[in-house]
Amino acid sequence: MAQILAPTTQWQMRITKNSMTPSLVTTKTWSSLLLKQKKSGNTKSLSKFRVYALKSENNTINRLENLLNLDITPYTDKIIAEYIWIGGSGIDLRSKSRTIPRPVEHPSELPKWNYDGSSTGQAPGEDSEVILYPQAIFKDPFRGGNNILVICDTYTPAGEPIPTNKRARAAEIFSNQKVINEVPWYGIEQEYTLMQTNVQWPLGWPVGGYPGPQGPYYCGVGADKSFGRDISDAHYKACLYAGINISGTNGEVMPGQWEYQVGPSVGIEAGDHIWCSRYLLEGDWNGAGCHTNYSTKSMREEGGFEVIKKAILNLSLRHKEHISAYGEGNERRLTGKHETASITTFSWGVANRGCSIRVGRATEKQGKGYLEDRRPASNMDPYVVTSLLAETTILWEPTLEAEALAAQKLSLKLLVKKGQMHLSNW
Known part of the structure; x- marks a missing residue:
């Protein structure tokens, strides 16, 4: 039985005491189920609760997992590109996501992007913008579909490789x-x-x-x-x-x-x-x-x-x-x-x-x-x-x-x- 635990036990769903497994709540009754507050509970702390995700008749109720596994290909040409770069230590990896209008086959089709280098140890706070240059594309095994992983290297706005960009020297x-x-x-x-x-x-x-x-x-x-x-x-x-x-x-x-x-x-x-x-x-x-x-x-x-x-x-x-x-x-x-x-x-x-x-x-x-x-x-x-x-x-x-x-x-x-x-x- 999967659980999502919140800070207190203020709210709970009752299960049969002597049963080896909890009583199941079907998807039909889920929406109409009333979570009863304990009489001894503090009515002012209504935001604190416990939720159990129980098995339905057919499958586990897990909307998050379903959304993570959702294939968006039939519904849109847009893809998710995960821009990946090396951080300030030289061995830490950073990444962030960007929506691209359509699938691409070469990094030259992708736009350059930027990030706050002062938060990765790669630029001072008063001039913190670092530019990402897409260099290599891989299929994304986490998101699937046409989504991609993009290996980038890092430059100043003037186009100079920043000190932690070792790829630029290697490319030379x-x-x-x-x-x-x-x-x-x-x-x-x-x-x-x-x-x-x-x-x-x-x-x-x-x-x-x-x-x-x-x-x-x-x-x-x-x-x-x-x-x-x-x-x-x-x-x-x-x-x-x-x-x-x-x-x-x-x-x-x-x-x-x-x-x-x-x-x-x-x-x-x-x-x-x-x-x-x-x-x-x-x-x-x-x-x-x-x-x-x-x-x-x-x-x-x-x-x-x-x-x-x-x-x-x-x-x-x-x-x-x-x-x-x-x-x-x-x-x-x-x-x-x-x-x-x-x-x-x-x-x-x-x-x-x-x-x-x-x-x-x-x-x-x-x-x-x-x-x-x-x-x-x-x-x-x-x-x-x-x-x-x-x-x-x-x-x-x-x-x-x-x-x-x-x-x-x-x-x-x-x-x-x-x-x-x-x-x-x-």
Whole structure:
């Protein structure tokens, strides 16, 4: 029996005392039903009451749910566009709705809009208007029909990107002809942890305690190992409906922790798809990773393994720049333990998940493929990470002296993992 509870028990509907279920009120009698006030009640507080929504003969009386599920398509050409943008913290999402006269197929058909940036930490109160530029469209799995989700970035009224607009800089990098020619592909592994909201403790963990050690939870099945699968599955379907390029999902090594993968995506669309997927599964991303798989056209062609090695060399020389841009709280994750590299030391290896950069066995064997950057935190900005990878490996050229020194260091570096020592595969 669904309930809507108001502050007091001043008013109530009587049910049979000894009945296991309340007496039902049919839709025919609902409108004529008189709610009687208790004799001891205070007649001055008529606004305080309790309402029970009981089952009718056919279905639950729930007008709100019926309206939420109402398909307006047969009655109007108008649609609802949910404008979504990134707030002042750089990881919080904001949104508001707008009626559009008819369905659209491209963001250029949508009007620009504005919002109060002083309320999102993105503008001063005396000059608070921020302009939203529609950039990507997805189908809305919540409202259905022709309604859409609109990923936007943010500008001043003069047309300048505001400081928290990382998409604009990424778009510049991805519009460079050298980058376009390399057709950069990304596959992003977004990890997240489900929390029990009432106690702020991970789902599946005993409150205030710890579960058994890791081992049975990764890709685990069963009620004692797979906690929150219904949420993961619901999100999976919502992403597919929206048109997000989600490619899979799995339970992670910690109880209550999940991962989904988005890609392969080309260029700027990788960031658009990740941000929209986060909107569908809004939460706090700290404490897990967001491994980013990356390749260029040259890496995917014959002789690509040598191109990958050159890219890794460049990445080693800009390790600090990447770490500083790869998300908050990474120092608590990149400890050198639990299949992570140390945050202070760059490393790479084949099939080694304890490195900064991992190369797969298949890539080594075939002599072409992709690399995996295991450094980004789960709260990273995908616009920043994807564009920085392209910039460092395609556009940035180190000095010959720095390149030679880095090559020497990497070729001599010993990688130690799980008690086994082997040379870096340079």
